[in-house]
Amino acid sequence: MSEKLALQKRDVSGKKVKALRxxxxxxxxxxxxxxxxxxxxxxxxPTEAAVTVSGYHSPIDLTIDGKAQLAMVKNVDIDPVxxxxxxxxxxxxxxxxxxxxxxxxxxxxxxxxxxxxMHFSILQVLESVEVKxxxxxxxxxxxxxxxxxxxxxDSVTLGDIKLPKGVEFAEKDVDLEQVIAxxxxxxxxxxxxxKADEEAAKAAATETAAEEAPAAEAPTESAPxxx
Numbered sequence: 001m002s003e004k005l006a007l008q009k010r011d012v013s014g015k016k017v018k019a020l021r022x023x024x025x026x027x028x029x030x031x032x033x034x035x036x037x038x039x040x041x042x043x044x045x046p047t048e049a050a051v052t053v054s055g056y057h058s059p060i061d062l063t064i065d066g067k068a069q070l071a072m073v074k075n076v077d078i079d080p081v082x083x084x085x086x087x088x089x090x091x092x093x094x095x096x097x098x099x100x101x102x103x104x105x106x107x108x109x110x111x112x113x114x115x116x117x118m119h120f121s122i123l124q125v126l127e128s129v130e131v132k133x134x135x136x137x138x139x140x141x142x143x144x145x146x147x148x149x150x151x152x153x154d155s156v157t158l159g160d161i162k163l164p165k166g167v168e169f170a171e172k173d174v175d176l177e178q179v180i181a182x183x184x185x186x187x188x189x190x191x192x193x194x195k196a197d198e199e200a201a202k203a204a205a206t207e208t209a210a211e212e213a214p215a216a217e218a219p220t221e222s223a224p225x226x227x
Contacts, residue, residue, distance in 0.1 A: 002061045002070070002135075003050040007040040009065055017087075026085050030064060030071060032092030040064060040090075048085055051076060056102040057128075059135040062090065070135060072099060093135060100132045100170045103139060105161075105180055109147035115154065115183040122146060124181040129158065130170035137166035146181055155182035 007028060012020055017027045026047045031037040051073055054060050062069045071090040079086050093099050105128055113122060129142065144161050158169070159176030 002059045003054045004061045004063075005042060005047060005050040007042045007062055007064045010039050010041040012041075013039060021086070026088060028088040028090060030062065030069065030090045030092055032071070033097075035069075035092045038064060044085070047088070051085065051088065055104070057104065058101070058138055058140060059093065059099075060090070062092075070095060072101065072135075095135055098132050098134055099138070100130055101138050102128050103131050104128050104141045106141040106143045107181055108143045108145045113147045113183075114150035115152075118150070119187075120152060120183050121186050122149065122181050123184055126158075126178060126180045129174075131163070131167050132170045133167040137164065139164050139167060144180060149181075149183050152183050152185050152188075155179045 007030070010020070010027065020027060020041055024044045025041045026044050028040045028042065028047075029037055030040055050060055054073060056073055058072075060071050060073065062071050069092050071092050073088060074091045075089040076085060077087040078084070091099075105124075105126060107122065107124055110116075110122060115122060131138070131142070133139075142161050142163070144156050146156055149156065157176060157180060158174060158178045160180070163169070
């Protein structure tokens with residue numbers, strides 16, 4: 001079920017939008033195929049809630065002054081200090097249109113894998129991937145089972161994901177061998193790092209000692225013997 005958000009058209013733009021933000025409003029713009037850009041605004045709390053849930057992967061049912069418009073979040077500007085939303089770009093779409101979306105990857109069985117039972121760890125190195133589908137078919141997340149991972153070096157890749165019906169990877173030449181998560185031994189890695197640090201410290205100490213050692217005195221010439 002799509003999130004819902006009510007927007008109102010606005011006439012204020014440029015530096016004047018600061019006044020709107022002081023009133024607890026979020027500025028936004030809605031654009032898309034066959035849609036002339038519409039400057040909009042909305043109340044902060046419901047806007048933050050809708051955008052947090054939908055992210056960049058799920059459609060939002062917008063109403064703009066009461067008129068319905070399906071959309072995707074394309075960009076969110078965040079205040080670098082307060083970490084609050086400043087502005088949002090919505091892309092208007094239609095229900096029959098195939099759209100691209102950045103979709104999270106969820107590891108299923110984390111904490112219960114064979115590797116973790118052996119006190120190894122699972123490291124997720126790929127958090128999301130772009131897919132394409134009609135809005136109604138876009139998944140909230142792509143799930144992949146990792147319970148079978150057992151040994152250091154075991155991994156799951158994009159090719160291991162079973163895409164839902166109607167969903168494809170956005171890129172035709174996507175690398176299906178790209179690793180999503182793998183098994184590593186944190187203890188062995190910590191020991192290797194400690195050994196490397198120790199060897200680096202020894203090398204630095206040796207270099208310092210060589211630099212501080214007094215230079216060998218040059219031999220003095222003996223006085224010529226009297227004849």
